[in-house]
C-alpha cells in the first residue's frame with residue numbers, strides 16, 4: 001500500500017504505474033516462494049531414467065505400457081537394425097515386450113496396444129528440460145507432452161526410427177510452476193509406438209510422495 005500512495009503522490013505519476021509495480025512485486029514474490037520451496041527438504045532435484053526397472057510412479061492408461069520399462073537394447077536383440085540408443089539398461093519402448101533380463105530377448109508386442117503414461121508432478125526450477133525420444137513420427141498420434149497446470153504447452157515426437165534422440169525444451173516461461181510429462185500412443189498403425197528415456201534438467205520433485 002505504501003508503494004501505491006508514493007507513486008500516486010509523485011508529480012506526473014499515474015495509477016497505472018503503481019499497478020505495474022505491484023504486478024512486478026507479486027511476480028518476484030512468486031519466484032522467491034518457488035525458490036524457497038525448492039530449497040526445502042521437501043523438493044529435491046530429480047530425474048526419471050527408469051533404471052530401477054519400474055515406472056517410478058508414472059500413471060498409465062490403456063495397455064501399451066503394461067510391460068514397461070523395457071530392459072536392454074531390445075530392437076538390436078531381435079536384429080531390427082536400429083538400436084534404441086537408450087540411457088542405461090531401462091527405457092520406455094511401446095513396441096517392446098521385454099520387461100526384465102529374464103524375459104525373451106527381442107520379444108515385442110507390436111504397434112497394436114495404445115495408451116498414455118504420465119509422470120509424477122515436478123516443479124520447474126530453471127530454463128531447461130531434456131529427454132530422449134524415438135519411435136513414431138506423427139505427432140497427431142504419437143508424442144510427448146509438457147503439461148503445465150494440466151494444460152499442454154509443448155510437444156515432441158520421434159523420427160520413425162527406433163533410435164532415441166535428445167530433445168531439449170526451454171521452459172523458463174513456466175519457472176516455479178508444477179508440471180508433468182505425458183506420453184501419448186494413440187495409434188495401432190505403422191510406427192504406432194513411442195520410445196522415451198532419461199527425463200532430466202531443471203526439475204525438482206516432492207520426495208515425500
Ligand SMILES: [Ca+2]
Pocket residue numbers: 049050051086087088089090091197198
Ligand atoms: Ca534409462
